[in-house]
Amino acid sequence: xxxxxxxxxxxxxxxxxxxxxxxxxxxxxxxxxxxxxxxxxxxxxxxxxxxxxxxxxxxxxxxxxxxxxxxxxxxxxxxxxxxxxxxxxxxxxxxxxxxxxxxxxxxxxxxxxxxxxxxxxxxxxxxxxxxxxxxxxxxxxxxxxxxxxxxxxxxxxxxxxxxxxxxxxxxxxxxxxxxxxxxxxxxxxxxxxxxxxxxxxxxxxxxxxxxxxxxxxxxxxxxxxxxxxxxxxxxxxxxxxxxxxxxxxxxxxxxxxxxxxxxxxxxxxxxxxxxxxxxxxxxxxxxxxxxxxxxxx
Amino acid sequence: xxxxxxxxxxxxxxxxxxxxxxxxxxxxxxxxxxxxxxxxxxxxxxxxxxxxxxxxxxxxxxxxxxxxxxxxxxxxxxxxxxxxxxxxxxxxxxxxxxxxxxxxxxxxxxxxxxxxxxxxxxxxxxxxxxxxxxxxxxxxxxxxxxxxxxxxxxxxxxxxxxxxxxxxxxxxxxxxxxxxxxxxxxxxxxxxxxxxxxxxxxxxxxxxxxxxxxxxxxxxxxxxxxxxxxxxxxxxxxxxxxxxxxxxxxxxxxxxxxxxxxxxxxxxxxxxxxxxxxxxxxxxxxxxxxxxxxxxx
Numbered sequence: 396x397x398x399x400x401x402x403x404x405x406x407x408x409x410x411x412x413x414x415x416x417x418x419x420x421x422x423x424x425x426x427x428x429x430x431x432x433x434x435x436x437x438x439x440x441x442x443x444x445x446x447x448x449x450x451x452x453x454x455x456x457x458x459x460x461x462x463x464x465x466x467x468x469x470x471x472x473x474x475x476x477x478x479x480x481x482x483x484x485x486x487x488x489x490x491x492x493x494x495x496x497x498x499x500x501x502x503x504x505x506x507x508x509x510x511x512x513x514x515x516x517x518x519x520x521x522x523x524x525x526x527x528x529x530x531x532x533x534x535x536x537x538x539x540x541x542x543x544x545x546x547x548x549x550x551x552x553x554x555x556x557x558x559x560x561x562x563x564x565x566x567x568x569x570x571x572x573x574x575x576x577x578x579x580x581x582x583x584x585x586x587x588x589x590x591x592x593x594x595x596x597x598x599x600x601x602x603x604x605x606x607x608x609x610x611x612x613x614x615x616x617x618x619x620x621x622x623x624x625x626x627x628x629x630x631x632x633x634x635x636x637x638x639x640x641x642x643x644x645x646x647x648x649x650x651x652x653x654x655x656x657x658x659x660x661x662x663x664x665x666x667x668x669x670x671x672x673x674x675x676x677x678x679x680x681x682x683x684x685x686x687x688x689x690x691x692x
Numbered sequence: 693x694x695x696x697x698x699x700x701x702x703x704x705x706x707x708x709x710x711x712x713x714x715x716x717x718x719x720x721x722x723x724x725x726x727x728x729x730x731x732x733x734x735x736x737x738x739x740x741x742x743x744x745x746x747x748x749x750x751x752x753x754x755x756x757x758x759x760x761x762x763x764x765x766x767x768x769x770x771x772x773x774x775x776x777x778x779x780x781x782x783x784x785x786x787x788x789x790x791x792x793x794x795x796x797x798x799x800x801x802x803x804x805x806x807x808x809x810x811x812x813x814x815x816x817x818x819x820x821x822x823x824x825x826x827x828x829x830x831x832x833x834x835x836x837x838x839x840x841x842x843x844x845x846x847x848x849x850x851x852x853x854x855x856x857x858x859x860x861x862x863x864x865x866x867x868x869x870x871x872x873x874x875x876x877x878x879x880x881x882x883x884x885x886x887x888x889x890x891x892x893x894x895x896x897x898x899x900x901x902x903x904x905x906x907x908x909x910x911x912x913x914x915x916x917x918x919x920x921x922x923x924x925x926x927x928x929x930x931x932x933x934x935x936x937x938x939x940x941x942x943x944x945x946x947x948x949x950x951x952x953x954x955x956x957x958x959x960x961x962x963x964x965x966x967x968x969x970x971x972x973x974x975x976x977x978x979x980x981x982x983x984x985x986x987x988x989x
Contacts, residue, residue, distance in 0.1 A: 428847075429850060430853050433849065433853045485811075488810065513787060513810070516814075517849055520814065521844040525844055528836040534833075535832065535837075539836050547819055549723050549725030550725075559811075561730070561805075561811070
């Protein structure tokens, strides 16, 4: 694939949005009446780390669709990030990937025990929909529908079930694509469609950002597989080589870095093409996609 | 407390609704694209058992508020039952209550393994909100808000955190009430308010069914604690004596059966009084409450 983005390039592009995401997450994460110990665990799982890619996708998809998105987009950004964070917490559990390190820190169950990690994950998922419900009337239900579809049994969870070897998966590239479509692309797609909905996008625009997201999500997960093979814990903030250790399928290991690079380039091109009908308003979204798939951490 | 309801009385009252619940659950549980293995686990966790009390509360609260509720109420009934089922699946995990028996069958993690049980629980919770989103426009968001509040970090999950000893809880009756309010009453309250919302209830009616539900939920959990001390696995379809085995607080053990009976009577009376403003349309709801707290299984 084309030249790698430096950490600095990626940070420069995402930093203002990551800061905005942090503010929105702090605002909506903990509701009144939540026990302090649970709030502490939820904050640990969510705040102070992460590239906030999914919130960025929400906001830039709103922009691409020609609007700002307003508070509903902020709520959608929070909701999709809460879902991402809960999925990491549950994925890291001993019965799942059994990971001890995440974002350079002990994982939630190492820090708070398994019971609290399970419950904090459940609370984050539930809160995501509570935050969306506050977007009010028509938009709240539409956003919840997008998020539930992307995060649910035919989306992200289907990908996790496949990734964990809990259901049959086709051999070769088709099977890898099915895993990646679920475990990564489905939620990125939901983020993009939620953002566009907040900007009152019509069906054509919803489809355009959804197709961009699907392709970028697939490319992103291919890069993730590559980094799992080539990265170090210091670079990644998490344990590398975990696919091999867990006997999981890894695109870089199966297809080789060369073929993987070609696939990333093809997906990135298709993602860019999907945005063509949106014109210049989609320029930032396109740029984010290109930078994301060139990342090295 | 006053004379015990026989299993037959309870069944006769609930059976038609339980059957309706089963039909609605079958209709909405599995979405297209869900892997077969995951669908099988989700069905196992949800179908073919349970008294379907929360769906009954949704429907009868709609009736109490003067309406039928229509399809939105059916969706709310499904959603609240999916949340109840997911919470059982996660509660039963080895890191939580470590239960092997539920509704007279092996628990989900015994049957499918822990990873699938965690993921199936996550999928059920996500699906609950997906089903609500389908209620359309304004009602979908309002229902999602009610469910998220009842099921979330200040509701059901707060109760589980307290019940697991993961946060400080006051001694005596106040602490028990806090645990029971979260782990049982919050979701029953959400069920009641969702039902009433589907019947276009005003704030006064929402408050009335909410207060009924809060009191009946608390009484129901007191009876649950009593049955945990006095019941058998054959009667209950789950392991009795688990509070004592897990070192958990149990109202019957702490307060004695006599005091517990007085409390149940008091809560039931307050629940009935809360319904007074609703008049005869609330008669069935009142009767369900009275029967529920007299149950022996």
